[in-house]
Amino acid sequence: MNTIKTKLRLYFPLIKSLQTALLMVTGLAGYMSARCPITTRPTMLGLALSLFLTISGSTILNMWYDRDIDAKMARTAKRPLPSGKIEPNQALRVGLIISIVGVAIGVAMDALYGLIIFGGIFIDVVIYTIWLKRKTAWSIVWGGISGGMPILAGRALGIGTVDWIGIALLFAILFWIPTHILTFSIRYRKDYQSAGVPTFPSTYGEKVTQMIIAISSVLAATVIGIAAYGIGTEWGFLRLMAVLSLGLLSLAIASVIKPSETVNFGLFKYASLYMLSAMILLMF
Amino acid sequence: MKKISILDRILLLITGLLAAYQIVVGMKNAGTLAISAYTVAFGVLLVAGLLIIILGFDVLDSPLVVIVSTIIPLSLSLGLVSQYLPSWQAAYIIFVVVGFLLVVYSRYKMEGAMAVIPLASVHGIAGMTIFLLPIIFSIQGKAANGFFWVGIGGALIGIGGLLLAFLKSGKAILSKKTILTVLPGLLLLMAAAFMVGFAA
Secondary structure, eight states, X not given: OHHHHHHHHHHGGGGOHHHHHHHHHHHHHHHHTTSOSOOOHHHHHHHHHHHHHHHHHHHHHHHHHTHHHHHHSTTTTTSTTTTTSSOHHHHHHHHHHHHHHXXXXXXXXXXXXXXXXXXXXXXXXXXXXXXXXTTOTTHHHHHHHHHHHHHHHHHHHHHSSOOHHHHHHHHHHHHHHHHHHXXXXXXXXXXXXXXXXXXXXXXXXXXXXXXXXXXXXXXHHHHHHHHHHHHTOOHHHHHHHHHHHHHHHHHHHHHHHSOOHHHHHHXXXXXXXXXXXXXXXXXX | OOOOOHHHHHHHHHHHHHXXXXXXXXXXXXXXXXHHHHHHHHXXXXXXXXXXXXXXXGXXXXXXXHHHHHHHHHHHHHHHHXXXXXXXXXXXXXXXXXXXXXXXXXXXXXXXXXXXXXXXXXXXXXXXXXHHHHHXXXXXXXXXXXXXXXXXXXXXXXXXXXXXXXXXXXOOSSOHHXXXXXXXHHHHHHHXXXXXXXXX
């Protein structure tokens, strides 16, 4: 029993619980945008379980592959893999098993849904992490597409096909990702440089990066608003979404006009809160 | 600067949720302009609350605080005038626009007592409107009895706005620490009073 507890404690940081939870919420929101109020609890449970396993599995696989660069960065050097608390081969096995089980549950529920979450893992682990992350700063576009897969998958499971709203929701996540990741890479610019990972701040400078963050915030807020309108979200919820979007835009503009560590950190935190709130609003 | 506590964060979060609720449900019998004005007021309250939760009270050091804390009473009073005194709507819109521009101008181009005059005037008129209009209308029976709670909320926002505005203009009424200690509770009471009043 104690061994299992110890293992769980070691593996917990490998799944990036907050990021996994946020992506799960996007998947649930995608499903509930088509099926609300929820009347099929087994489907919701299956959706939550398959998303949890596939997102956690791909995160563990990313951690396994990136353990060498994690060891070079102060922020990540104490993670279980670079610090040697977990055997790399063991982490690889766990990551693969969890991912396969998650995709298998997804395929058993609905072939299209399973295919989309498999696509999400493939893009995230193979295209983003293994192929592009160490080569180009533009790899985050693929990271963004993989981040949009849970919401597209949830929507596809809800309506049985891929519609324009599902694609719009994917794009909303894709455009939101730079706001989240680029503010983070500005904050930890030196860390990424020392690990040799190309980022927008190190490749194009902070000014251009802040401009991209502002533009992507505008696009994310616009696309999510259009998707919410298409879903038929009530006016009251649309008003609230508009208010939260204006908060995001104000911070993004402030980061361009008067850049500072405080504004950058505020934008990073607010962007996560914004996405969580927007997803909850899409459920109604 | 006072460090933000867990209790402060909880109070601000509840305030934000009340403001979000008010934005979603809107107000009974309010026209488009009134709903828009109320949405701006509660929207600024919501976003400002979230930013304080995220960044702490340090965010209040920004020179924009005076301007932002003026938007709430101005837009809330505009909503009330538009809904309950429609014949005054056009004149009040002019006051709101001119008053807001004056406050912005005074923040960047004026100093000392001269900078405080537009601020006190605009806050005073908007605050009195939010305080008196609901109370008078509920006494006269032109609005529901419970609508007077909006006036109570108006009194609280007036206190909060003036405390912040004078603190930022360098003529603090209370110490900074005291203001920051009472601010989250004051904002929550204000949001709760508005919610009860508008639901009446």
